[in-house]
Amino acid sequence: MAQAAAVAKPPAPPRRRRASATPRRLPYLLIAPAALLMLGFIAYPVISVFYYSLQEYNPTKPWRNGFAGFDNFVKIFTDDPMFWDTLVFSAKWVFVEVGLQLLFGLALALIVNQTFVGRGIGRALVFSPWAVSGVLTSAIWVLLYNSQTGITRYLADMGIGEYGTSWLSDTSTVFSAAVVADLWRGVPFFAILILADLQSVSKDLYEAAEVDGASRIKQFWHITLPHLKDAIILSTLLRAVWEFNNVDLLYTLTGGGPAGVTTTLPLYIANTSVDAHDFGYASALTTVAFVILLFCSIVYLRLSKFGGENK
Protein backbone atom coordinates (compact mmCIF):
# COMPACT_ATOMS: atom_id res chain seq x y z
CA MET A 1 0.00 0.00 0.00
CA ALA A 2 2.69 2.40 1.03
CA GLN A 3 4.53 1.54 -2.14
CA ALA A 4 1.49 2.21 -4.27
CA ALA A 5 1.23 5.65 -2.74
CA ALA A 6 4.88 6.30 -3.45
CA VAL A 7 4.46 5.18 -7.04
CA ALA A 8 1.47 7.42 -7.49
CA LYS A 9 3.50 10.52 -6.75
CA PRO A 10 5.85 10.92 -9.75
CA PRO A 11 3.20 11.62 -12.42
CA ALA A 12 2.79 15.13 -11.05
CA PRO A 13 5.50 16.93 -13.09
CA PRO A 14 4.43 15.54 -16.50
CA ARG A 15 0.91 16.72 -15.80
CA ARG A 16 2.23 20.22 -15.47
CA ARG A 17 3.92 20.16 -18.82
CA ARG A 18 0.80 18.80 -20.44
CA ALA A 19 -1.22 21.61 -18.88
CA SER A 20 0.78 24.28 -20.66
CA ALA A 21 0.45 22.46 -23.97
CA THR A 22 -3.22 23.42 -24.25
CA PRO A 23 -5.21 20.24 -23.74
CA ARG A 24 -8.01 20.17 -26.24
CA ARG A 25 -10.74 19.53 -23.71
CA LEU A 26 -9.82 22.40 -21.37
CA PRO A 27 -11.87 25.21 -22.96
CA TYR A 28 -14.95 23.02 -23.01
CA LEU A 29 -14.49 22.13 -19.36
CA LEU A 30 -14.13 25.82 -18.55
CA ILE A 31 -17.31 26.94 -20.27
CA ALA A 32 -19.28 23.89 -19.15
CA PRO A 33 -20.63 25.35 -15.88
CA ALA A 34 -21.80 28.53 -17.58
CA ALA A 35 -23.20 26.65 -20.55
CA LEU A 36 -25.12 24.20 -18.38
CA LEU A 37 -26.59 26.94 -16.20
CA MET A 38 -27.67 28.92 -19.23
CA LEU A 39 -29.09 25.89 -21.01
CA GLY A 40 -31.11 24.87 -17.99
CA PHE A 41 -32.32 28.23 -16.80
CA ILE A 42 -32.45 30.41 -19.92
CA ALA A 43 -32.61 28.24 -23.04
CA TYR A 44 -35.01 25.67 -21.67
CA PRO A 45 -37.45 28.28 -20.28
CA VAL A 46 -37.30 30.20 -23.55
CA ILE A 47 -38.13 27.07 -25.51
CA SER A 48 -40.96 26.23 -23.14
CA VAL A 49 -42.32 29.76 -23.59
CA PHE A 50 -42.34 29.20 -27.36
CA TYR A 51 -44.08 25.88 -26.77
CA TYR A 52 -46.71 27.29 -24.41
CA SER A 53 -47.39 30.14 -26.82
CA LEU A 54 -49.05 27.59 -29.08
CA GLN A 55 -51.10 26.14 -26.24
CA GLU A 56 -54.14 27.04 -24.32
CA TYR A 57 -52.69 26.70 -20.84
CA ASN A 58 -54.39 27.96 -17.72
CA PRO A 59 -53.98 25.98 -14.47
CA THR A 60 -57.24 27.39 -13.16
CA LYS A 61 -59.18 26.13 -16.22
CA PRO A 62 -57.49 22.78 -16.90
CA TRP A 63 -60.40 21.43 -18.96
CA ARG A 64 -59.61 23.87 -21.75
CA ASN A 65 -55.87 23.21 -21.91
CA GLY A 66 -54.48 21.87 -25.15
CA PHE A 67 -52.99 22.75 -28.50
CA ALA A 68 -54.25 26.08 -29.76
CA GLY A 69 -52.24 26.67 -32.89
CA PHE A 70 -51.80 30.36 -33.59
CA ASP A 71 -54.99 31.36 -31.77
CA ASN A 72 -53.06 33.25 -29.10
CA PHE A 73 -51.15 35.25 -31.69
CA VAL A 74 -54.26 36.01 -33.69
CA LYS A 75 -55.89 37.30 -30.53
CA ILE A 76 -52.89 39.49 -29.71
CA PHE A 77 -52.88 41.27 -33.03
CA THR A 78 -56.60 41.48 -33.71
CA ASP A 79 -58.46 41.39 -30.44
CA ASP A 80 -56.36 42.85 -27.64
CA PRO A 81 -56.31 46.64 -27.27
CA MET A 82 -54.23 46.23 -24.06
CA PHE A 83 -51.40 44.81 -26.15
CA TRP A 84 -51.23 47.86 -28.40
CA ASP A 85 -51.68 50.31 -25.52
CA THR A 86 -48.94 48.72 -23.46
CA LEU A 87 -46.64 48.40 -26.48
CA VAL A 88 -47.02 52.09 -27.27
CA PHE A 89 -46.44 53.00 -23.64
CA SER A 90 -43.35 50.76 -23.50
CA ALA A 91 -41.90 52.47 -26.57
CA LYS A 92 -42.59 55.91 -25.12
CA TRP A 93 -41.16 54.94 -21.75
CA VAL A 94 -37.97 53.45 -23.21
CA PHE A 95 -37.43 56.30 -25.65
CA VAL A 96 -37.91 59.08 -23.09
CA GLU A 97 -35.95 57.33 -20.36
CA VAL A 98 -32.96 56.31 -22.45
CA GLY A 99 -32.82 59.65 -24.25
CA LEU A 100 -32.88 61.73 -21.10
CA GLN A 101 -30.58 59.41 -19.19
CA LEU A 102 -28.04 59.58 -22.01
CA LEU A 103 -28.26 63.36 -22.24
CA PHE A 104 -27.85 63.99 -18.52
CA GLY A 105 -25.36 61.16 -18.11
CA LEU A 106 -23.15 62.52 -20.88
CA ALA A 107 -23.26 66.04 -19.46
CA LEU A 108 -22.51 64.77 -15.99
CA ALA A 109 -19.61 62.61 -17.18
CA LEU A 110 -18.06 65.53 -19.03
CA ILE A 111 -18.35 67.69 -15.94
CA VAL A 112 -16.86 65.26 -13.43
CA ASN A 113 -14.12 64.38 -15.91
CA GLN A 114 -12.67 67.87 -15.37
CA THR A 115 -10.16 68.47 -12.64
CA PHE A 116 -11.63 70.57 -9.88
CA VAL A 117 -11.59 70.83 -6.12
CA GLY A 118 -13.92 68.27 -4.56
CA ARG A 119 -14.03 66.01 -7.59
CA GLY A 120 -13.78 62.76 -5.64
CA ILE A 121 -16.67 63.50 -3.30
CA GLY A 122 -18.64 65.08 -6.15
CA ARG A 123 -18.34 61.93 -8.23
CA ALA A 124 -19.27 59.67 -5.34
CA LEU A 125 -22.39 61.68 -4.50
CA VAL A 126 -23.56 62.10 -8.07
CA PHE A 127 -23.12 58.41 -8.86
CA SER A 128 -24.65 57.13 -5.64
CA PRO A 129 -28.23 56.46 -6.86
CA TRP A 130 -26.76 53.92 -9.31
CA ALA A 131 -26.64 51.35 -6.53
CA VAL A 132 -30.21 51.96 -5.40
CA SER A 133 -32.75 49.32 -6.36
CA GLY A 134 -35.97 49.87 -8.24
CA VAL A 135 -38.01 48.99 -5.19
CA LEU A 136 -36.03 51.32 -2.96
CA THR A 137 -36.32 54.06 -5.59
CA SER A 138 -40.05 53.55 -5.46
CA ALA A 139 -40.07 53.69 -1.68
CA ILE A 140 -38.15 56.97 -1.74
CA TRP A 141 -40.33 58.58 -4.37
CA VAL A 142 -43.52 57.31 -2.75
CA LEU A 143 -42.43 59.31 0.28
CA LEU A 144 -41.64 62.35 -1.88
CA TYR A 145 -44.86 62.19 -3.86
CA ASN A 146 -47.11 61.40 -0.91
CA SER A 147 -50.10 63.71 -1.10
CA GLN A 148 -50.24 64.42 2.64
CA THR A 149 -46.64 64.57 3.80
CA GLY A 150 -44.71 64.67 0.53
CA ILE A 151 -42.98 67.48 -1.27
CA THR A 152 -46.24 68.98 -2.56
CA ARG A 153 -47.29 69.86 0.97
CA TYR A 154 -44.18 71.95 1.50
CA LEU A 155 -44.49 73.48 -1.95
CA ALA A 156 -48.08 74.39 -1.09
CA ASP A 157 -46.80 75.94 2.16
CA MET A 158 -44.70 78.20 -0.03
CA GLY A 159 -47.69 78.99 -2.21
CA ILE A 160 -46.80 76.68 -5.12
CA GLY A 161 -49.56 74.29 -6.15
CA GLU A 162 -52.36 72.95 -3.98
CA TYR A 163 -52.50 70.83 -0.86
CA GLY A 164 -53.29 67.17 -1.35
CA THR A 165 -51.86 66.99 -4.86
CA SER A 166 -50.97 63.43 -5.71
CA TRP A 167 -48.88 63.21 -8.85
CA LEU A 168 -48.95 59.43 -8.90
CA SER A 169 -52.72 59.08 -8.99
CA ASP A 170 -53.40 61.69 -11.65
CA THR A 171 -53.27 60.30 -15.19
CA SER A 172 -51.89 63.58 -16.54
CA THR A 173 -48.90 63.76 -14.18
CA VAL A 174 -48.09 60.14 -13.45
CA PHE A 175 -45.88 59.70 -16.52
CA SER A 176 -43.62 62.64 -15.70
CA ALA A 177 -43.52 61.65 -12.06
CA ALA A 178 -42.41 58.11 -12.90
CA VAL A 179 -39.92 59.35 -15.48
CA VAL A 180 -38.26 61.66 -12.95
CA ALA A 181 -38.04 58.87 -10.38
CA ASP A 182 -36.43 56.50 -12.86
CA LEU A 183 -34.10 59.22 -14.16
CA TRP A 184 -32.84 59.78 -10.67
CA ARG A 185 -31.61 56.22 -10.58
CA GLY A 186 -30.73 55.79 -14.27
CA VAL A 187 -28.52 58.79 -15.06
CA PRO A 188 -25.54 57.54 -13.02
CA PHE A 189 -25.40 54.37 -15.13
CA PHE A 190 -24.64 56.36 -18.26
CA ALA A 191 -22.43 58.80 -16.40
CA ILE A 192 -20.27 55.97 -15.07
CA LEU A 193 -19.94 54.16 -18.40
CA ILE A 194 -19.20 57.34 -20.35
CA LEU A 195 -16.75 58.59 -17.74
CA ALA A 196 -14.95 55.26 -17.98
CA ASP A 197 -14.71 55.58 -21.74
CA LEU A 198 -13.52 59.20 -21.50
CA GLN A 199 -10.42 57.95 -19.68
CA SER A 200 -9.11 56.46 -22.89
CA VAL A 201 -9.34 59.54 -25.12
CA SER A 202 -5.82 60.47 -26.13
CA LYS A 203 -4.86 63.83 -24.63
CA ASP A 204 -2.60 64.51 -27.62
CA LEU A 205 -5.66 64.92 -29.80
CA TYR A 206 -6.96 67.74 -27.64
CA GLU A 207 -3.58 69.40 -27.55
CA ALA A 208 -3.33 69.21 -31.32
CA ALA A 209 -6.83 70.64 -31.66
CA GLU A 210 -5.86 73.39 -29.25
CA VAL A 211 -2.90 74.25 -31.40
CA ASP A 212 -5.20 74.45 -34.39
CA GLY A 213 -7.41 76.83 -32.44
CA ALA A 214 -10.45 74.58 -32.21
CA SER A 215 -13.01 75.71 -29.65
CA ARG A 216 -14.04 73.38 -26.85
CA ILE A 217 -17.39 72.78 -28.52
CA LYS A 218 -15.66 71.82 -31.75
CA GLN A 219 -13.31 69.54 -29.81
CA PHE A 220 -16.32 67.87 -28.27
CA TRP A 221 -17.97 67.25 -31.65
CA HIS A 222 -14.88 66.14 -33.49
CA ILE A 223 -12.83 64.31 -30.86
CA THR A 224 -14.86 63.37 -27.80
CA LEU A 225 -18.11 62.31 -29.41
CA PRO A 226 -16.60 60.11 -32.15
CA HIS A 227 -14.49 58.42 -29.49
CA LEU A 228 -17.54 57.77 -27.34
CA LYS A 229 -19.66 56.55 -30.25
CA ASP A 230 -19.38 52.82 -29.74
CA ALA A 231 -19.73 53.08 -25.99
CA ILE A 232 -22.84 55.22 -26.42
CA ILE A 233 -24.41 52.86 -28.95
CA LEU A 234 -23.79 49.82 -26.80
CA SER A 235 -24.88 51.39 -23.53
CA THR A 236 -28.06 52.89 -25.01
CA LEU A 237 -28.95 49.51 -26.48
CA LEU A 238 -28.31 47.63 -23.26
CA ARG A 239 -30.18 50.25 -21.32
CA ALA A 240 -33.11 50.26 -23.71
CA VAL A 241 -33.47 46.50 -23.42
CA TRP A 242 -33.12 46.80 -19.67
CA GLU A 243 -35.65 49.62 -19.39
CA PHE A 244 -38.06 47.66 -21.54
CA ASN A 245 -37.73 44.48 -19.51
CA ASN A 246 -37.39 45.87 -16.04
CA VAL A 247 -40.64 45.99 -14.14
CA ASP A 248 -39.41 46.59 -10.58
CA LEU A 249 -39.93 50.33 -10.52
CA LEU A 250 -43.27 50.69 -12.26
CA TYR A 251 -44.65 47.61 -10.55
CA THR A 252 -43.98 49.05 -7.11
CA LEU A 253 -44.33 52.78 -7.82
CA THR A 254 -47.54 52.93 -9.84
CA GLY A 255 -48.55 49.29 -10.18
CA GLY A 256 -49.20 50.12 -13.82
CA GLY A 257 -51.89 52.56 -12.87
CA PRO A 258 -53.76 54.79 -12.51
CA ALA A 259 -56.25 53.24 -14.91
CA GLY A 260 -53.49 51.22 -16.57
CA VAL A 261 -51.81 54.23 -18.17
CA THR A 262 -48.33 53.24 -16.96
CA THR A 263 -48.53 49.56 -17.82
CA THR A 264 -45.63 48.44 -19.97
CA LEU A 265 -45.85 45.32 -22.08
CA PRO A 266 -43.77 43.22 -19.64
CA LEU A 267 -45.91 44.44 -16.77
CA TYR A 268 -49.01 43.43 -18.70
CA ILE A 269 -47.46 40.03 -19.35
CA ALA A 270 -46.56 39.58 -15.70
CA ASN A 271 -50.12 40.44 -14.70
CA THR A 272 -51.54 38.08 -17.31
CA SER A 273 -49.45 35.16 -16.11
CA VAL A 274 -49.30 35.80 -12.37
CA ASP A 275 -52.72 37.24 -11.63
CA ALA A 276 -54.85 35.81 -14.42
CA HIS A 277 -52.90 32.51 -14.64
CA ASP A 278 -53.27 32.62 -18.40
CA PHE A 279 -49.84 31.10 -19.11
CA GLY A 280 -50.52 30.22 -22.72
CA TYR A 281 -51.53 33.73 -23.68
CA ALA A 282 -48.75 35.28 -21.57
CA SER A 283 -46.24 33.05 -23.36
CA ALA A 284 -47.49 34.22 -26.73
CA LEU A 285 -47.15 37.82 -25.56
CA THR A 286 -43.63 37.05 -24.34
CA THR A 287 -42.72 35.59 -27.71
CA VAL A 288 -43.98 38.69 -29.48
CA ALA A 289 -42.11 40.97 -27.06
CA PHE A 290 -38.93 38.99 -27.57
CA VAL A 291 -39.16 39.17 -31.34
CA ILE A 292 -39.86 42.90 -31.26
CA LEU A 293 -36.90 43.45 -28.96
CA LEU A 294 -34.54 41.39 -31.08
CA PHE A 295 -35.71 43.04 -34.29
CA CYS A 296 -35.33 46.57 -32.90
CA SER A 297 -31.87 45.75 -31.57
CA ILE A 298 -30.63 44.43 -34.89
CA VAL A 299 -32.04 47.42 -36.75
CA TYR A 300 -30.45 49.75 -34.21
CA LEU A 301 -27.03 48.12 -34.48
CA ARG A 302 -27.20 48.18 -38.28
CA LEU A 303 -28.35 51.80 -38.51
CA SER A 304 -25.79 53.03 -36.02
CA LYS A 305 -22.97 51.15 -37.81
CA PHE A 306 -21.75 49.83 -34.49
CA GLY A 307 -18.08 48.91 -34.43
CA GLY A 308 -17.42 50.66 -37.75
CA GLU A 309 -14.20 49.03 -38.92
CA ASN A 310 -14.83 45.94 -36.80
CA LYS A 311 -13.01 42.80 -37.88
Add this chain to the structure above:
Amino acid sequence: MITKEATAPAPAPARADHEPPRQAKKRRPAWDEVPRWQIYLPLGVYLVFTLIPFYWILLFALRPAGSTSLVPWPMTFDHFEKVWTDRSFGTFFENSVYVGLATLVMTTLVALAGGYALARFDFKVKRAFMLALLCSQFVPGALLLVPLFEIFAELQMINSLGSVIIAETVFQLPLSMILISNFIKNVPYSLEEAAWVDGCGRMRAFLVVVLPLLRPGLIAVGSFAFVHSWNHFLFALMFLNNQDKQTIPVGLNTLMSADSVDLGALAAGGIIAAVPVVLVFAFIQKWLITGFSAGAVKG
Protein backbone atom coordinates in the same frame (compact mmCIF):
# COMPACT_ATOMS: atom_id res chain seq x y z
CA MET B 1 6.28 74.89 -33.03
CA ILE B 2 3.82 76.86 -31.00
CA THR B 3 3.68 74.28 -28.25
CA LYS B 4 7.42 74.44 -27.86
CA GLU B 5 7.32 78.19 -27.60
CA ALA B 6 4.60 77.96 -25.01
CA THR B 7 6.68 75.82 -22.71
CA ALA B 8 9.60 78.20 -23.03
CA PRO B 9 10.06 80.57 -20.07
CA ALA B 10 9.22 83.64 -22.13
CA PRO B 11 5.47 84.40 -22.03
CA ALA B 12 3.81 83.14 -25.17
CA PRO B 13 2.14 86.07 -26.87
CA ALA B 14 -0.71 83.99 -28.27
CA ARG B 15 -1.92 83.11 -24.80
CA ALA B 16 -1.24 86.32 -22.96
CA ASP B 17 -4.91 87.23 -22.95
CA HIS B 18 -5.96 84.13 -20.97
CA GLU B 19 -4.52 84.69 -17.53
CA PRO B 20 -1.14 85.58 -16.16
CA PRO B 21 1.09 82.63 -17.07
CA ARG B 22 1.76 80.48 -14.05
CA GLN B 23 4.84 78.42 -13.50
CA ALA B 24 5.41 76.87 -16.89
CA LYS B 25 5.72 73.27 -15.64
CA LYS B 26 2.61 73.42 -13.45
CA ARG B 27 0.40 74.84 -16.18
CA ARG B 28 -2.67 72.85 -16.97
CA PRO B 29 -3.06 71.96 -20.63
CA ALA B 30 -5.21 74.62 -22.19
CA TRP B 31 -8.03 72.21 -23.09
CA ASP B 32 -8.56 71.58 -19.44
CA GLU B 33 -9.23 75.19 -18.55
CA VAL B 34 -12.96 75.32 -18.07
CA PRO B 35 -14.38 78.26 -16.16
CA ARG B 36 -15.08 77.06 -12.64
CA TRP B 37 -18.71 78.18 -12.60
CA GLN B 38 -19.40 75.99 -15.61
CA ILE B 39 -18.45 73.05 -13.42
CA TYR B 40 -19.87 73.97 -10.05
CA LEU B 41 -23.20 75.40 -11.15
CA PRO B 42 -24.57 72.40 -13.11
CA LEU B 43 -22.97 69.98 -10.67
CA GLY B 44 -24.58 71.80 -7.77
CA VAL B 45 -28.00 71.77 -9.39
CA TYR B 46 -27.70 68.08 -10.16
CA LEU B 47 -26.50 67.33 -6.63
CA VAL B 48 -29.63 68.95 -5.22
CA PHE B 49 -31.73 66.66 -7.41
CA THR B 50 -29.70 63.64 -6.30
CA LEU B 51 -29.57 64.40 -2.61
CA ILE B 52 -33.08 65.64 -1.82
CA PRO B 53 -34.59 62.14 -2.18
CA PHE B 54 -31.89 60.71 0.09
CA TYR B 55 -32.51 63.46 2.61
CA TRP B 56 -36.22 62.89 2.40
CA ILE B 57 -36.04 59.22 3.30
CA LEU B 58 -33.56 59.96 6.10
CA LEU B 59 -35.94 62.61 7.41
CA PHE B 60 -38.88 60.23 7.50
CA ALA B 61 -36.81 57.49 9.08
CA LEU B 62 -35.49 59.65 11.91
CA ARG B 63 -38.32 62.00 12.87
CA PRO B 64 -41.15 60.78 15.10
CA ALA B 65 -44.36 59.59 13.44
CA GLY B 66 -46.73 62.46 12.70
CA SER B 67 -44.04 65.11 12.76
CA THR B 68 -43.91 67.52 9.82
CA SER B 69 -40.62 69.15 10.72
CA LEU B 70 -38.11 69.48 7.89
CA VAL B 71 -35.20 68.60 10.15
CA PRO B 72 -35.04 65.21 11.85
CA TRP B 73 -35.15 66.64 15.35
CA PRO B 74 -36.05 65.35 17.90
CA MET B 75 -34.41 62.27 16.53
CA THR B 76 -35.81 58.81 17.15
CA PHE B 77 -34.78 55.29 16.22
CA ASP B 78 -38.20 53.81 16.94
CA HIS B 79 -38.91 53.21 13.24
CA PHE B 80 -35.75 51.16 12.86
CA GLU B 81 -36.52 49.06 15.91
CA LYS B 82 -40.04 48.44 14.71
CA VAL B 83 -39.07 47.52 11.17
CA TRP B 84 -36.15 45.35 12.25
CA THR B 85 -38.13 43.21 14.71
CA ASP B 86 -41.89 43.60 14.11
CA ARG B 87 -41.63 43.66 10.32
CA SER B 88 -38.85 41.03 10.34
CA PHE B 89 -36.36 43.12 8.40
CA GLY B 90 -33.71 41.44 10.53
CA THR B 91 -34.55 38.12 8.87
CA PHE B 92 -34.90 39.72 5.44
CA PHE B 93 -31.51 41.35 5.86
CA GLU B 94 -29.88 38.03 6.68
CA ASN B 95 -31.51 36.38 3.65
CA SER B 96 -30.44 39.21 1.36
CA VAL B 97 -26.85 39.04 2.57
CA TYR B 98 -26.87 35.31 1.97
CA VAL B 99 -28.30 35.64 -1.54
CA GLY B 100 -25.98 38.52 -2.41
CA LEU B 101 -22.78 36.82 -1.29
CA ALA B 102 -23.66 33.46 -2.83
CA THR B 103 -24.52 35.13 -6.15
CA LEU B 104 -21.28 37.10 -6.04
CA VAL B 105 -19.16 33.99 -5.49
CA MET B 106 -20.97 31.84 -8.03
CA THR B 107 -21.09 34.49 -10.74
CA THR B 108 -17.44 35.41 -10.35
CA LEU B 109 -16.16 31.82 -10.37
CA VAL B 110 -18.27 30.58 -13.27
CA ALA B 111 -17.66 33.74 -15.30
CA LEU B 112 -13.93 33.58 -14.59
CA ALA B 113 -13.68 30.05 -15.93
CA GLY B 114 -15.79 30.78 -18.99
CA GLY B 115 -14.18 34.16 -19.58
CA TYR B 116 -10.72 32.58 -19.52
CA ALA B 117 -11.75 30.02 -22.13
CA LEU B 118 -13.18 32.76 -24.36
CA ALA B 119 -10.12 34.94 -24.03
CA ARG B 120 -7.39 32.35 -24.47
CA PHE B 121 -8.67 29.55 -26.71
CA ASP B 122 -10.10 29.07 -30.11
CA PHE B 123 -12.56 26.24 -30.04
CA LYS B 124 -15.32 24.90 -32.16
CA VAL B 125 -18.42 26.28 -30.48
CA LYS B 126 -16.85 29.59 -29.48
CA ARG B 127 -18.71 31.75 -31.98
CA ALA B 128 -22.02 30.07 -31.23
CA PHE B 129 -21.40 30.47 -27.53
CA MET B 130 -20.61 34.17 -27.86
CA LEU B 131 -23.76 34.63 -29.89
CA ALA B 132 -25.77 32.85 -27.21
CA LEU B 133 -24.27 35.16 -24.60
CA LEU B 134 -25.29 38.23 -26.57
CA CYS B 135 -28.76 36.92 -27.34
CA SER B 136 -29.38 36.13 -23.71
CA GLN B 137 -29.18 39.87 -23.08
CA PHE B 138 -32.50 40.22 -24.84
CA VAL B 139 -34.23 37.55 -22.84
CA PRO B 140 -36.24 39.27 -20.17
CA GLY B 141 -35.95 37.44 -16.87
CA ALA B 142 -39.31 38.84 -15.84
CA LEU B 143 -40.96 37.12 -18.78
CA LEU B 144 -39.50 33.74 -17.91
CA LEU B 145 -41.04 33.74 -14.46
CA VAL B 146 -43.57 31.03 -15.19
CA PRO B 147 -41.26 28.44 -16.76
CA LEU B 148 -38.60 29.22 -14.16
CA PHE B 149 -41.17 28.72 -11.43
CA GLU B 150 -42.06 25.35 -12.90
CA ILE B 151 -38.42 24.28 -13.07
CA PHE B 152 -37.77 25.25 -9.47
CA ALA B 153 -40.98 23.54 -8.40
CA GLU B 154 -39.75 20.40 -10.16
CA LEU B 155 -36.42 20.71 -8.32
CA GLN B 156 -38.24 21.19 -4.99
CA MET B 157 -36.53 24.57 -4.64
CA ILE B 158 -39.51 26.86 -4.24
CA ASN B 159 -39.15 28.65 -0.91
CA SER B 160 -35.45 27.93 -0.78
CA LEU B 161 -32.95 30.74 -1.25
CA GLY B 162 -31.12 28.48 -3.69
CA SER B 163 -33.70 29.16 -6.39
CA VAL B 164 -33.13 32.91 -6.20
CA ILE B 165 -29.36 32.47 -6.08
CA ILE B 166 -29.37 30.31 -9.20
CA ALA B 167 -31.74 32.61 -11.09
CA GLU B 168 -29.73 35.72 -10.20
CA THR B 169 -26.45 34.05 -11.13
CA VAL B 170 -27.74 32.84 -14.47
CA PHE B 171 -28.90 36.28 -15.52
CA GLN B 172 -25.69 37.94 -14.32
CA LEU B 173 -23.47 35.45 -16.11
CA PRO B 174 -23.49 36.54 -19.77
CA LEU B 175 -22.42 40.12 -19.25
CA SER B 176 -19.99 39.18 -16.47
CA MET B 177 -18.36 36.61 -18.69
CA ILE B 178 -17.97 38.99 -21.61
CA LEU B 179 -16.49 41.64 -19.31
CA ILE B 180 -14.06 39.21 -17.68
CA SER B 181 -12.92 37.77 -21.00
CA ASN B 182 -12.12 41.33 -22.12
CA PHE B 183 -10.15 41.94 -18.94
CA ILE B 184 -8.19 38.74 -19.53
CA LYS B 185 -7.50 39.67 -23.15
CA ASN B 186 -5.87 42.82 -21.83
CA VAL B 187 -3.32 40.73 -19.94
CA PRO B 188 -0.60 39.76 -22.43
CA TYR B 189 -0.54 36.03 -23.10
CA SER B 190 3.25 36.18 -23.08
CA LEU B 191 3.19 36.83 -19.33
CA GLU B 192 1.47 33.51 -18.82
CA GLU B 193 3.75 31.72 -21.23
CA ALA B 194 6.76 33.08 -19.41
CA ALA B 195 5.40 31.58 -16.21
CA TRP B 196 5.02 28.18 -17.89
CA VAL B 197 8.62 28.29 -18.98
CA ASP B 198 9.51 28.92 -15.36
CA GLY B 199 7.78 25.63 -14.53
CA CYS B 200 4.33 26.80 -13.51
CA GLY B 201 1.29 24.81 -14.58
CA ARG B 202 -1.47 26.63 -16.42
CA MET B 203 -3.50 26.84 -13.24
CA ARG B 204 -0.64 28.17 -11.16
CA ALA B 205 0.39 30.62 -13.84
CA PHE B 206 -3.16 31.89 -13.96
CA LEU B 207 -3.41 32.27 -10.18
CA VAL B 208 -0.02 33.92 -9.76
CA VAL B 209 0.28 36.02 -12.90
CA VAL B 210 -3.15 36.79 -14.32
CA LEU B 211 -5.46 36.87 -11.33
CA PRO B 212 -3.73 39.75 -9.51
CA LEU B 213 -3.95 41.86 -12.67
CA LEU B 214 -7.67 41.20 -12.90
CA ARG B 215 -8.39 42.74 -9.54
CA PRO B 216 -10.14 45.93 -10.71
CA GLY B 217 -12.22 43.98 -13.20
CA LEU B 218 -13.18 41.29 -10.72
CA ILE B 219 -14.13 43.89 -8.16
CA ALA B 220 -16.37 45.57 -10.72
CA VAL B 221 -18.00 42.30 -11.80
CA GLY B 222 -18.36 40.91 -8.29
CA SER B 223 -19.83 44.07 -6.86
CA PHE B 224 -22.22 44.23 -9.79
CA ALA B 225 -23.43 40.75 -9.02
CA PHE B 226 -23.85 41.57 -5.36
CA VAL B 227 -25.65 44.84 -5.89
CA HIS B 228 -27.95 43.40 -8.56
CA SER B 229 -28.99 40.41 -6.53
CA TRP B 230 -29.36 42.54 -3.41
CA ASN B 231 -31.69 44.84 -5.29
CA HIS B 232 -33.56 42.46 -7.50
CA PHE B 233 -37.13 41.88 -6.62
CA LEU B 234 -39.20 39.72 -8.95
CA PHE B 235 -37.43 36.38 -8.52
CA ALA B 236 -37.58 36.65 -4.75
CA LEU B 237 -41.21 37.73 -4.93
CA MET B 238 -42.14 34.75 -7.09
CA PHE B 239 -40.01 31.95 -5.70
CA LEU B 240 -40.10 32.70 -1.98
CA ASN B 241 -43.46 32.57 -0.28
CA ASN B 242 -42.56 32.05 3.36
CA GLN B 243 -42.16 35.23 5.33
CA ASP B 244 -38.93 33.95 6.91
CA LYS B 245 -37.34 33.32 3.51
CA GLN B 246 -38.05 36.68 1.89
CA THR B 247 -35.50 39.32 0.99
CA ILE B 248 -35.38 43.03 1.66
CA PRO B 249 -36.91 44.30 -1.60
CA VAL B 250 -39.90 42.01 -1.06
CA GLY B 251 -40.20 43.33 2.48
CA LEU B 252 -40.16 46.91 1.18
CA ASN B 253 -42.83 46.09 -1.35
CA THR B 254 -44.99 44.59 1.40
CA LEU B 255 -44.64 47.79 3.41
CA MET B 256 -45.54 49.90 0.37
CA SER B 257 -48.56 47.92 -0.69
CA ALA B 258 -50.14 47.88 2.76
CA ASP B 259 -53.53 49.58 2.97
CA SER B 260 -52.27 52.40 5.14
CA VAL B 261 -48.57 52.83 4.53
CA ASP B 262 -46.50 53.35 7.66
CA LEU B 263 -44.20 55.99 6.18
CA GLY B 264 -41.72 55.96 9.05
CA ALA B 265 -41.33 52.19 8.86
CA LEU B 266 -41.02 52.34 5.07
CA ALA B 267 -38.31 54.97 5.31
CA ALA B 268 -36.40 53.02 7.96
CA GLY B 269 -36.69 49.86 5.88
CA GLY B 270 -35.39 51.77 2.88
CA ILE B 271 -32.35 52.95 4.83
CA ILE B 272 -31.65 49.37 5.90
CA ALA B 273 -31.90 48.32 2.25
CA ALA B 274 -29.57 51.11 1.15
CA VAL B 275 -26.74 50.82 3.67
CA PRO B 276 -24.95 47.73 2.29
CA VAL B 277 -25.09 48.81 -1.35
CA VAL B 278 -24.00 52.34 -0.51
CA LEU B 279 -21.06 50.93 1.45
CA VAL B 280 -20.13 48.58 -1.39
CA PHE B 281 -20.46 51.45 -3.81
CA ALA B 282 -18.29 53.82 -1.78
CA PHE B 283 -15.64 51.12 -1.60
CA ILE B 284 -15.62 50.16 -5.28
CA GLN B 285 -16.29 53.49 -6.94
CA LYS B 286 -12.66 54.02 -7.90
CA TRP B 287 -12.32 50.53 -9.37
CA LEU B 288 -15.57 50.82 -11.21
CA ILE B 289 -14.22 53.49 -13.56
CA THR B 290 -10.91 51.76 -14.21
CA GLY B 291 -12.59 48.37 -14.39
CA PHE B 292 -15.01 49.54 -17.01
CA SER B 293 -12.54 51.48 -19.07
CA ALA B 294 -10.40 48.33 -19.27
CA GLY B 295 -13.17 45.90 -20.05
CA ALA B 296 -15.89 47.83 -21.76
CA VAL B 297 -16.80 47.80 -25.41
CA LYS B 298 -14.14 45.77 -27.08
CA GLY B 299 -14.18 42.47 -28.86
